Amino acid sequence: MYYSTLYASPVGKITLGCDGENIVGLWIEGQKYHGDTIPEAMVEKDDLPVFDAAKKWLDRYFAGEKPAISELPLAPFGGDFRQAVWKILCEIPYGEVTTYGEIAKKLAIQMHKVSMSSQAVGGAVGHNPISIIIPCHRVVGSNGSLTGYAGGINKKTKLLELEGVDMSQLFIPTRGTAL
Template sequence: MVTVKYYDSPLGLIFLAADDTGLIGLWFEGQKYFAQTLTRNYQTGSTPILESAVRWLRVYFAGEKPSFTPRLHLIGTDCQIAVWKRLLAIPYGTTATYGEIGKQVAAERTGFRPSPQAVGGMVSQNPISIIIPSHRVVPANGSLTGYAGGVIQRARLLMLEKTDMKPLLIPPSLSALLPLEAA
């Protein structure tokens, strides 16, 4: 049985879903691909897996690097899962490009040579936002486009991690919207 709950983060409501194996989803309310891995059979409540995810989020939104990862249950194609697992290796406070992720996954998987665009598609469908840090993957030109949670959320997450934002392309119209509100 899948259990769901909401977490009220400094960036807005986050919807969490877990089954008996692990966390299957973590989405910003209304983001692209919202709840795509969620079945129709679910209940609202809490489980040890959901509470572990909430603890992780509390540490993260306090501006600290969590020292643990909640148990995850990735649901996707073999290629998607390989890319999502690779995202877990991107260090806190840094970024990687879609091309770099593709090359790293290709080095680990025989016969898998995804283009940066294919990697981008798989990254954008990451069902466990933030914990699997798709916000840390940017195009080679440093633009902040393409994040399922939105450009502002991506920038705020990177700023929370104290990522060097100088090499990234932030549209001037967004600059005033970026400071993260105090939790």
């Protein structure tokens, strides 16, 4: 059985999903792939301890604190490749960004390969089912483009600004997946 609850945030209404003990999803209203990894319908249930913990974590995050990802039990659905990408996302420090290419290089090393496709990494980043907590918003294009955020470019920008990221070298693309 899977459960959901709503959370009002500065970037819009958020739906949290859980399996009763672990967070399995966090989607911003209007986000692409909203709830697509959950294998069955979620039942709304607001009074679960894991939701209380996630909401307190989000309260702290949106207040400008730096809560650790490890404070929450996370269980995103996805294959081995996506899990490996999401694990790397969790290593990106608060207030910093990395590129799809850098993640691809790390994955190639971990998987004992000569290289890894940045596009494949982008697909895994874009399908991250636990947005914000697993910080996919901290990934940018190698040229500084704020591309590829399923929640929308305006929300990605707001999250990075909240974290105090130096936005001077980053830009909104004129076209692409983030628009």
